[in-house]
Amino acid sequence: MSKFIYAHAGDADWKSALDSCLEQIERQRPDAPAPDLGWCYITDHHTQAAGSIISALRKHLPGVHWVGTVGVGIGAEAVEYFDAPGIAIMLADLPAGSFELFSAPERLDGAAKGFEPFTALVHASGGTPDLQAKLEAASARLTTGYLFGGLSSARNQALCFADEVLPGGLSGVAFGPQATVFSRVTQGCQPVGPLRTVTRAQGNYLVTLDEKRALDCVFEDIGLSPDVGDEALRQELAQTLAGLVATGEDASARPGQFGTNTEVRHIVGVGRKGGLLMIAEQLADGMRLAFCKRNAEAAKHDLLRIVEEVRAQAEAAGGMRGALYISCSGRGGPHFGEPNAEFRMVHQALGGETPLIGFFAGGEIARHHLYGYTGVLTVFAGA
Structure with missing residues (x-):
């Protein structure tokens, strides 16, 4: 089993931040299979450069499909870039035919390609018309009905990525049964x-x-x-x-x-x-x-509980390859008493070695529900 590749950097100059991420990735690639799916989360300090960032990633990592969004904060490992410049990237090598990107809910249909969508990661804008109805429709297209993701919390422009930069809406990536995914919601x-x-x-x-x-x-x-x-x-x-x-x-x-x-x-x-x-x-x-x-103390205990549950499931299925954590923009380190506290808790509870990235959302998504003040942890597992 190979771990996912990940990198993160904070710099007011997006080019410097991205160069740092690419250098970190290159140091990990010699020992890793060629990736085919990538996540990119950026803080809204870099919103105007979103198109340039995705273009640069596609140029440097051909063959990788990209999903992600913009948030008021992002996280990676035990670090939170909250209300500060930041870029977080994670790369996965998933089985051929195990995922499909979509740029709108109605395109979440793999029947024509012989693809069966089991679960899906979704990113969206809170201003999307009939958002709840779209979430329910997207959930209904999945074999398990399970969506996980969140809303862009960017203060300037809610952008989402699905191989291109999209002005909001609802988009993401669907996973087939070959991709083993475990997910939980923690209440705040x-x-x-x-x-x-x-x-x-x-x-x-x-x-x-x-x-x-x-x-x-x-x-x-x-x-x-x-x-x-x-x-x-x-x-x-x-x-x-x-x-x-x-x-x-x-x-x-x-x-x-x-x-x-x-x-x-x-x-x-x-x-x-x-x-x-x-x-x-x-x-x-x-x-x-x-x-x-x-209640910060109750939220901490519930967070550690769901991390332990997901970790146990993933380890029974062969081990943890990588993790996504999407938290409410009203949570994060400040809510738990100190900078970086929330991502540090998740990172440590996962064992300290599992690649972890995510963002702080304007609303969290699990199944067909749109939550607030919660966290959604998703772990990719495999032998």
């Missing part, structure tokens, strides 16, 4: 109240939970007096989020934790007279909801 929020049922909602207005006014429920669950002033209420709700489970989805989880089907959304408004809340998501009667708060 902890419920502070019980799991309730949405009994009346309209659009993104939450009217009642368990047949009680939504505002009364949040008062009860976060321990806030109904007499609290408007400014104090606004500040408290700014730190409180809604963990949603769609109708028909499994809501099971460990005590005091969210399950992987929980999607966390912001509370963006309140109507005191009517006792309703405005949630940054379209709601429907029958959904389950628990109010929650971000």
